[in-house]
Amino acid sequence: MSAALDTSEPVAWRIRAKQLTAPQFLTPALLLAPSILLLIIVIAYPMAQGLFLSLTDGSLMKPGKFVGIDNYLGLLESPAFYHALRFSAIFAVCNVVGCYLLGLGLAMLLQQDMPGRGILRVLLLLPWIVPSLVAIVSWRWMVADDRALFNQVITFFGGSPIYFLSDSNWTVTIVILIKIWRSFPFMLLSLLAALQTIDRSLYExxxxxxxxxxxxxxxITLPQIANISIVLCLLMTIWTVNDFDTPWLLARGGPANATENLVVYAYRYTFARNDVGMGAATSFITLFILMTLFVFLLRWQRRS
Incomplete structure (x- = not known):
């Protein structure tokens, strides 16, 4: 009996679909039309235009001629592109891991009964609330040169000044730390909400x-927040790879292009070298990498 019902169910749905009249299809189509039109104007058309520009040798002043995949081949042969790709990967991995560990630790701390917990939550959200321009310029003021705040503190305790924005290793470290400082409140807030949904009887x-x-x-804790953790890490990866503010406002992608990620690399090609085709090609390679990572992680999440 159950087998007969299971096999007849798709047939019943097909019969109902055939019985729908044209006005019943017209109503949802009309309701969805403004949203679809908006998506086409805001997303589909600019992406199609950008894809076309990536296949040309145009500039900001003229459209240029069609060159096919020459821009993509030129990028794949460029050592500077691989340097930007490597820094983008390091930047993303360090930020995601740092934000997740810091956010999860603070979220578990804020779950405990402690005095001043509400005030602490507000204070921990401040790095996320402060505009990026204000935050990064303030950090630059504190690490810019030997007279900056951090170096004054180091000198006061008898140390030698550190030129944070002149040494490549120090600059990369500072850029990563500032990005973690700006991003961890989002991870904290999301993980805190996920922790509060776990049934307390499991711990008992x-x-x-x-x-x-x-x-x-x-x-208990990690399996219960596994799904939201994967989504949060995906979002954080996308935001970090596409982060232009932190490496550009702090160090202009320097010194010696040490903090030049793919977004800064595309910006230099488009606006400094006036090569829109190479800049657009860099952007689409970045999009392809992120989409590949996104699909892989979502499939892994579904299987697990």
Missing amino acids: AAAIDGATRWQAFWN
Whole structure:
């Protein structure tokens, strides 16, 4: 009996679909039309235009001629492109890992009953609320030269000044730390909301069975927030790879292009070298990399 019902269900849906009249299809089409039109104007047309520009040798002043995939081949042969790709990967991995560990640790701390918890939550959200221009310029003022605030503190304790924005290793470190400082409040807020949805009875049962806090964290907390963690890491990766403000406002992608990610690389080609085709090609390669990562992680999440 159940098998017969299961096989007849698709047939019933097809019969209902055939019985729908034209006005019933027309109403949802009319309701969706403004949204679809807006998506075409805002997303589809600019992407199609950008894809066409990536196949030309145009500039900001003239459209240029069609060159096919020469721009993409030129990028794949450029050492500077691979340097920007490598820094983008390091930048994204360090920021995602740092934000997740810091955000999860603080979220678990804020779940505990402690005095001043509400004020602490507000203070921890400040890096995310402050506009990026104000935050990064303030950080630049604190690390710019030997008379900056950090170097004054180092000198006061008897150390030698550190030129944070002149040494490549220090500049990369500062850019990553500032990005983590600006981004972790979003991870904190999202993970705190996810932790509050976990059933407390699971921890009570684990405690009765003699589980330690680490065992409860590993076997209850992490599996319960796994799905939201993957989504948050994907969003953070996309935002980090597309981050222009932090490396540009702090160090202009320097010194010696040490903090030049793919977005800054595309910006230089488009506006400094006046080569719109190469800039657009860089942007679409970045889009392809992010989409590949996005699809892979979502499929892995679905299988697991």
